[in-house]
Amino acid sequence: MSSTGRRARRRMARNRPGSFVINNLTIVNQDKDAIGVSGICTDIKIYESIQNYFVKGKMTLVDGIGLIKNYKLVGQESLTIDIDTANGNFRKVFRIYAIDNLAGNPVKQAMSYRIHFCDPKMITAKTKRLSKTLRGSFSSMLLQVLQEDAGFKSQRLITDTTDYWEETSPTNLQIVCPNWTVEKFIDVCVKNANRDSQDNSYKQSMFFYQTMNGSFRFCSFDTMVRELEEPVIFDMGTRQHLDNLEVDDDFPGIGPNTQIFGFIQPKRADILNGFTSGAYSSKQMTYDPIRKVIEDNVYSLNDSFKKKEQSHVSKFPLINLEDEEIVYGAERRESGTSTYQLSEDFADLAPKDRFDSYLKYDVNPTNAFSDEAKLIDTNSSETKTQQLGIEKRDTGDLERTSLLSTFNQNSMIASIPFRTNIECGTTVRLKFPPFQPQDNENDRDLMQDERYLVTHVRFHILPLDNSGTCNLTCVKESLAKDIREFFPLDELNATVITE
Numbered sequence: 429m430s431s432t433g434r435r436a437r438r439r440m441a442r443n444r445p446g447s448f449v450i451n452n453l454t455i456v457n458q459d460k461d462a463i464g465v466s467g468i469c470t471d472i473k474i475y476e477s478i479q480n481y482f483v484k485g486k487m488t489l490v491d492g493i494g495l496i497k498n499y500k501l502v503g504q505e506s507l508t509i510d511i512d513t514a515n516g517n518f519r520k521v522f523r524i525y526a527i528d529n530l531a532g533n534p535v536k537q538a539m540s541y542r543i544h545f546c547d548p549k550m551i552t553a554k555t556k557r558l559s560k561t562l563r564g565s566f567s568s569m570l571l572q573v574l575q576e577d578a579g580f581k582s583q584r585l586i587t588d589t590t591d592y593w594e595e596t597s598p599t600n601l602q603i604v605c606p607n608w609t610v611e612k613f614i615d616v617c618v619k620n621a622n623r624d625s626q627d628n629s630y631k632q633s634m635f636f637y638q639t640m641n642g643s644f645r646f647c648s649f650d651t652m653v654r655e656l657e658e659p660v661i662f663d664m665g666t667r668q669h670l671d672n673l674e675v676d677d678d679f680p681g682i683g684p685n686t687q688i689f690g691f692i693q694p695k696r697a698d699i700l701n702g703f704t705s706g707a708y709s710s711k712q713m714t715y716d717p718i719r720k721v722i723e724d725n726v727y728s729l730n731d732s733f734k735k736k737e738q739s740h741v742s743k744f745p746l747i748n749l750e751d752e753e754i755v756y757g758a759e760r761r762e763s764g765t766s767t768y769q770l771s772e773d774f775a776d777l778a779p780k781d782r783f784d785s786y787l788k789y790d791v792n793p794t795n796a797f798s799d800e801a802k803l804i805d806t807n808s809s810e811t812k813t814q815q816l817g818i819e820k821r822d823t824g825d826l827e828r829t830s831l832l833s834t835f836n837q838n839s840m841i842a843s844i845p846f847r848t849n850i851e852c853g854t855t856v857r858l859k860f861p862p863f864q865p866q867d868n869e870n871d872r873d874l875m876q877d878e879r880y881l882v883t884h885v886r887f888h889i890l891p892l893d894n895s896g897t898c899n900l901t902c903v904k905e906s907l908a909k910d911i912r913e914f915f916p917l918d919e920l921n922a923t924v925i926t927e
Contacts, residue, residue, distance in 0.1 A: 516848055554610075566621035714789075754774070788826065
């Protein structure tokens, strides 16, 4: 289709929240028979996540033409999706791998079923095995395996400036793959890689994932919150129907594609889970079987927030990490300036000091494959040029565990109009109303602020309606205010007295 035709179709998709035009929704079987299914498809869901290596999806068909029988659908077919929106074009070819939930309706003489699809390279990554030795940095070894063993040769991994492939350190690693799948190797690289920088907020905070536009990224948490920021601001204000086609769909407060339809907050806090999953403090014990040495490493989330250079969604920890946790009993007073009299019923360690709440055990293979004449002592100041295996001599594992656990402490799911230029691994600004009597629009939650990191995206497409939504799972890994120094009740009382 010509560029003029594309622009015309995009104009048709404007000024209705989440609207689009389907150019192509086609299934091709192994006999090269193709059929368009946009007229019998009721919905499509596509999922991407910074914790999933490949994009997956599913769609529901209401089949009254015997498609599943006449086209011999067995789970080995191809699916092409081509959509034009006001934000651009999305086109991708998926691999169908499963068909389920078949249900017949004799009255309507139709059958409904669900088709699951994924990026074709996902099946290769799950089934192709590696028996080889690799050397270099995690980023270079991962790129090598993807190009040589996972079918990435014909695809440019770094397609434009919006995609990232970060270098990692150290560069003198050696990994022996004992019949691992490609997916297992990706897993090892992602969990152990360190961004090649000294100002990381968290060690071992790399993520490998695919976005819906087909691009793959290997980038760090620091990059996500520093560089990958969506400039569009979303809010929950009402939108009026706009007849003027020149109105920008992304204009704050007016554009139809900047509206938040609704939101839920599955979790605001879970301190017990934070303790037991290593969110706030933890300990790692490693054993060197050759030197018979046990080493301890302890980590506190405070360490990540006290670094000179830090990158967080906001700035301060989600809870008070430094003070003892005290349980107060309350008794109502008969008279006096204070309504309640408080007493200390129980006191426990501060969250930053509960190192034993999460323990991790591991082995250091420093000398397991060494050809040196004497044992290597990693505590010495000598530079090691020999290839080393994966060492556990710092708090890297604990810091990654803390980061992933913190993602589950304060999360939000927001529904916005369907758009193809929103991606997981980016920070977005979501403006929510205060849900309380307010004097001006600035009466909002200053502790939560408006900045969130998108960790998951579910694209919900309704082909028969030519519209859809994006459900963004957003997390706050930190707050905008220091809990110990922020007193909103004092500001509220001061406002009441002034009035």
